[in-house]
Amino acid sequence: DIQMTQSPSTLSASVGDRVAITCRASQSINSWLAWYQQKPGKAPKLLIHKTSSLQSGVPSRFSGSGSGTEFTLTISSLQPDDFATYYCHQYSSYSRTFGQGTKVEIK
Amino acid sequence: EVQLVESGGGLVQPGGSLRLSCAASGFTFSSYAMSWVRQAPGKGLEWVSHISGSAGTTYYADSVKGRFTVSRDNSQNTLYLQMNSLRAEDTAVYYCAKADCGGECYLTDYWGQGTLVTVSS
Numbered sequence: 001d002i003q004m005t006q007s008p009s010t011l012s013a014s015v016g017d018r019v020a021i022t023c024r025a026s027q028s029i030n031s032w033l034a035w036y037q038q039k040p041g042k043a044p045k046l047l048i049h050k051t052s053s054l055q056s057g058v059p060s061r062f063s064g065s066g067s068g069t070e071f072t073l074t075i076s077s078l079q080p081d082d083f084a085t086y087y088c089h090q091y092s093s094y095s096r097t098f099g100q101g102t103k104v105e106i107k
Numbered sequence: 108e109v110q111l112v113e114s115g116g117g118l119v120q121p122g123g124s125l126r127l128s129c130a131a132s133g134f135t136f137s138s139y140a141m142s143w144v145r146q147a148p149g150k151g152l153e154w155v156s157h158i159s160g161s162a163g164t165t166y167y168a169d170s171v172k173g174r175f176t177v178s179r180d181n182s183q184n185t186l187y188l189q190m191n192s193l194r195a196e197d198t199a200v201y202y203c204a205k206a207d208c209g210g211e212c213y214l215t216d217y218w219g220q221g222t223l224v225t226v227s228s
Contacts, residue, residue, distance in 0.1 A: 001169075034214060036152075043202055043218035044152065055216070087152055091213035094166040098152040 002026050002090050006099035012107040017078045021102045023088030025069045032092040035064055035073045038101075039084045047086075048073065078104070109133040109217045111203045116222030123193050123226070129186040129203030129219055137161070137181035140206035142215060143188050145199035145224075155201070156188065160209035171197075193226045200224075 003026040013019050023033065031051040036044035046055045048064040051071060061076045075082055083106055088099040115127040127143070143155040156177040157166040165177050176189040186203055200221040207214045 032213075043220055045218075046214075046216050049207075049214055049216075089152075089215075091215075094157055094211075094213055095168070096154045096213050098154070100151045 001095055002029060002092065002097055004088055004090055004097050004099040006086075006088055006102050008102060009100065010103045010105060012105045013078050014107045015078055015080060017107075019075045019078055019104065021073045021086055021088075021104075023066075023071045023073070023099050025071075025090055028068045029090045029092040031067060032090055033064070033066065033071045034089045034091060035062075036087045036089060037082075037084045038087065044087065075104075109205060111205060111217060111219030113201065113203050113219045113222035116201065116224045118225045118227065119193055120228050121194060121226055124189070124191045125193065125224060127188040127190065127201055127203075127222060127224070129188075131184045131186065131203075131205070134205070136179075136184040138209050140209055140212060141177075141179060141186045142204045142206060142213075143177060143186075144202045144204050144215070144218075145197075146202070146221070147196075147199040150199075153199075157206075157213065158186070159211075164210070190224070193224075195226050198224060198226050 005024045033051045035048040038044040052064045063074050085101045085103045110132045112130045140159045142157045158177045174192045178187045202221045203219040204215040205217040207216045
């Protein structure tokens with residue numbers, strides 16, 4: 001299985017900050033990388049797919065970049081609604097895997 | 108609006124069985140592959156199984172292969188997960204998840220609210 005490693009595990013930031021979360025794959029996944037946001041007790045929500053394509057309805061302050069094995073989720077100006085846990089997800093084959101998650105906390 | 112509503116979770120003893128259901132609405136169910144993804148308490152997400160829109164193809168994570176069976180009834184817009192020989196490590200919230208196409212596609216674009224399965228004596 002392809003291993004996905006996110007960093008950091010926890011990120012403390014303030015409203016208005018620019019934040020970035022990194023995800024590294026154990027082998028190339030081309031651009032088959034998605035990002036999800038999950039709030040406590042709720043299902044994950046798709047933010048970005050195919051590395052950089054914004055899902056319909058997701059605010060433009062979210063963006064994704066990268067290729068191969070290194071990927072980044074950037075939030076350009078953190079809003080109160082963005083405090084949550086974020087997961088990267090590779091879907092290059094049926095044996096898909098997720099990163100361990102990055103919790104974005106209020107500083 | 109896509110809606111996925113899971114049911115069937117609960118407390119079961121080790122070695123026992125449980126069948127989860129997921130009622131789908133708001134899209135043409137038979138045209139989309141579906142998956143089950145689970146999340147142990149306080150942990151991350153783990154893909155469990157996949158079934159194509161026609162039910163002709165199924166895949167399983169190694170951790171559940173031979174114990175879990177995914178199926179679907181396209182006439183009833185319902186997805187199932189039959190779980191046998193349950194272990195403590197199967198304790199998790201189980202999410203029903205819709206893929207973004209019908210066959211060999213593995214991106215999940217919508218999730219249900221989840222149903223909790225607890226395996227304990």
